[in-house]
Amino acid sequence: MTQAQARKPVEGFLDNKKFLHPKFVANYGNWKYHDRPRPGVLHHVAHSGDQVWTVRAGTQRQMDHYTIRKLCDIADKFAEGFVRFTIRSNIEFSVSSEAQVAPLIAELEKNGFPVGGTGPSVSMVSHTQGWLHCDIPGTDASGVVKSMMDNLYEEFKSEEMPNRVRLSTSCCEINCGGQADIAVIIQHTKPPKINHEQVANVCERPTVVARCPVAAIRPALVNGRPSLEVDEKKCICCGACYPPCPPMQINDPEHSKLAIWVGGKNSNARSKPTFHKLVIAGLPNNAPRWPEVNAIVKNILMTYKADARPWERMADWIDRIGWPRFFEKTGLPFTKYMIDDWRGGRANLNASAHIRF
């Protein structure tokens, strides 16, 4: 297609009003409260007296068009033709009468879409692209997530956790999956293997040098060609050099491990938002079902479920019981790698005589 024939794009963002359920338009900004008649269902009541029931169901996020068409069929036949997606890739159908709820749930479950993810449940994992599409993935988030959600299926469908549980999975340390109550993230354990043949052709060397958080990379001449070298004693194996320079091969089938982090919380409810903390590393990248990761995620979740009080998020619970007891109760080893030595890390040390026995 030549420039002359090209269609000029129309730039601009649509008003979302035409995508809203009519009850949402009628009661925009005028809702009074909501409750949850059963797991997976939200019931919103407006100041006008209008009511809406919303049924939430899990999806696989990366959906074939047949799946989306099936969801549309369900929305047209059993709901009122409108849906929305949550930030965790759950789909929501809203209906104007309570009588529509049970048939809608039955239809969703008949077609393999679990209904749940509301209130104190384990919602779908927020995750990244992985081997299917990413250019720098250490693992396949979609696969890790599928195996995790199979494992936590009942916890998605019920509301039996102390408070909501948000999970994430990320295929590298950039952590595109985001902060979460439990986050599963690739942790590389070996410095990049450098493909010196390619560096000069592919990489802008000063950019790569600048990208390193610990200044471990410097320009070098290797076999007479301009390349890079890594001070392996300094290298923290973060993989930051890999995106701007793929010859810095950080991914390794054996040494790219998985780590689990807990206690991230985005909400301001009760405590201020928190970042998740490292609680175990060195787990094998064991495709296709990642059994070692799944066993530990479930162990942490069940320990939290049994021990936390109502409304305590993972972070609130650990704040009450203390980290030593978290490690004691979950049986996870506390190692020197959990002692923060990054900038500002002293703020994470115990500068007090507050000790739990």
Place this chain on the structure above:
Amino acid sequence: MAKQPHATPLLDELEKGPWPSFVTGLKRLAKDKDYVVDVLGHLEHSYKTRKGYWKGGTVGVIGYGGGVIPRFTEIKNEKGEATFKDAAEFHTIRIMPPAGMHYDTNTLRQFCDIWEKFGSGLIAMHGQTGDIMMQGCTSENVQPAWDEFNKMGFDMGGAGPSVRTVMSCVGAARCEQSCFDEAKVNFNVTNRFLDDIHRPALPYKFKFKISGCANDCMNAIQRSDMAIIGTWRDNMRSDEKMARAWFAKHGVNELVNDVINLCPSRAIQLKDAGSVSKDAHITAVKVSDTQALEINNKDCVRCMHCINVMTGALAAGKDKGTAILIGGKSHLKIGALMGTLVVPFMKLDTDEDHEKLVDLAQTVIDFFAENALEHERTGEMIERIGLANFLEGIGLEVDANMVSSPRSNPYVNTGDWDEEVARMNAKKAAA
């Protein structure tokens, strides 16, 4: 009918179990598309060798500098030919979703038709940056597919060093906690920064996320350079009928343990119904004939906890608006950073209020474009230059709400103290 499928023993394991399987979805697509047959072969190879095999490149559409994520296979034979030749290219087109990710089915079906025709038929709802990810397209088909999406009225999302697709929560459309019109902010911000979204020219990415209350369903504080978070200034509202109903159902133990004890600023007390304070800053609501909750709104930090627990019985006030935090981001390069509060409150009622917010965003982005180093996020820039310098740069006055505590070290030259106090007093007097 498509060609013979590759054996995928590892991926087949991901068809087991009750959760919906993306592998089963890919296999459905592979029945009709050689393209997806090879995508499955490509992915199986990754599972077998535990490595990724896509590399970036340059693919775009006319008029835009970003928004297409190009992917070319690196699984090749000795002659340099793609082993999975029908999946040699697997580009993604990022499309901005309607604010709050609300859809009618007609729109979704049109997406399906276009992507079935031009792409792999695989759509991610949604990517972590907030876009509809139209996954899997050849270079040749990117432009015609894009034209069809654009004819529907949809526009391309951001990628690279640009303003990214703006995300907002379910919002006023279906949430009683909403403190402003989130979709309107999303609309205004997006439309102001279209050029910065579509033609990446900033030092690095810049993200906006909009949450209608402090529950922050959009992870704005942790994940965005500019977090717009709903809050209110006046007293919390209450509804005695619903408060009594809540208490009748849950009882005094839950009221004390789950509501009062979990208030982070100890703003709530349980009182005899006859002895609640009449102070103007008190929200008092009877839970029974003899007992009442007394909430000191001067102590309340608007965290949302008690409102979440007693929805309807307690609610945000009426003098609503937004707080703004700047500089949240994930790990690379200097470590994950939360946003920092720079505007404690701003009204968002009138069009002028909304205009003011977008103007502030413009000032922040202009300052960022001018002052950040290459590949430096807003939060990292602020860490480097200091919050006070950043505030001066964008024309905001300091406020004690911006800190957890004042400085605890003496390493600052306070020689201009008198001038600074005089300047601030003069400014206050003029306001």
